[in-house]
Amino acid sequence: MYAQMIKSEATQDDPEKLAAFQARIDAGEKIEPKDWMPEGYRKTLIRQIGQHAHSEIVGQLPEGNWITRAPTLERKAILLAKVQDEAGHGLYLYCAAETLGVSRDEITEMLLDGRMKYSSIFNYPTLNWADIGAVGWLVDGAAIMNQVPLQRTSFGPYSRAMIRICKEESFHQRQGYDAIRKMAEGTPEQKKMAQDALNRLWYPSLMMFGPSDKDSVHSAQSMAWKIKMNTNDELRQKFVDQTVPQAEYLGLTIPDPDLKWNEERGHYDYTDPDWSEFFEVIKGNGPCNVDRLAARNKAWDDGAWVRDGLLAHAKKKATRQHAAE
């Protein structure tokens, strides 16, 4: 998902405190920043919320790429609003992570030097306008699948950030579906572009949910802590079941010849993505990893004088005010 393969940290705390903490979570209470919490819970959450925040921010790059080239002024305004929302999502989540004792600069630097990751999906390129439609439809669609249950997560600030985010996500998915629908219902050439975008983005979207349950070793602790609400395969299945009819409506074909409805299970059977490709992308070898990190580093470095200048100005103003009082 936006947070993939989050390792839960081992915890070495007083067993009595641990039991009381777990009891609070089991009773559905929210854990707040000043409450006692196991070190492992804190560290795992910093990593998970941080990765989620980084994904919102890096996720602006593939879409920002098309703002100046949107086909109409209306589409441009919509895409601009969508990308601006993603900046907001990043901010809500960074603030939630900061309540756990990590500073904004620290967490930003961990992204910039590669110590922290962002979702694998944003290492794929957006080659044309159809991709922008497909990203809203599929990528935001997959994100919603994960974020809706996370509204009930045990950590208060994370839960509140998720609630805000979920309110805004539905617009993102709908504008994407609307954009790709225009193309699917357009000229044969446009329809071909829409199909091509689906072909390229389908499996990377499935990868967003993380490795298959049989290979995902860190889930149990996170699920007990209610910072992971569903298994990867559960959410992936839900996404496939939801998306197939949406593709059918558009007259587009999911690029999976083995995809078929399984009457017995009440779900679609589908082909897993190529997991070796997923692990390569995670390791830094996807098509855009280098570009994405370079763009974030450049923005951070180029913005340094603005951050420093505004702070110096604020300090000077405060001193002057002090002197006048």
Added chain:
Amino acid sequence: MKNEWPLWEIFIRGQHGMSHRHVGSLHAPDAEMAIKNARDVYTRRNEGVSIWVVEANHISASSPSDKGPLYEPSESKVYRHPTFFDIPEEVGAM
């Protein structure tokens, strides 16, 4: 932390809201910029008509471990609620 902008807590009063409510936080060099940023981050969909910003380190909060001593005393004082008292129907609305 070298040169990080301070953290501000943001409070917004909605169109029909009775009071400002905490909506989240953000970093800004000063109060003026905090208000501008809060407008961009927290009122993109008509969520508010008034913004308050307070530097986070100026906020003092009660401690979670004081929950018992602080709030338990009010649990036993049910007579503070009007429903505690039976008023005869004949008396009319009260």
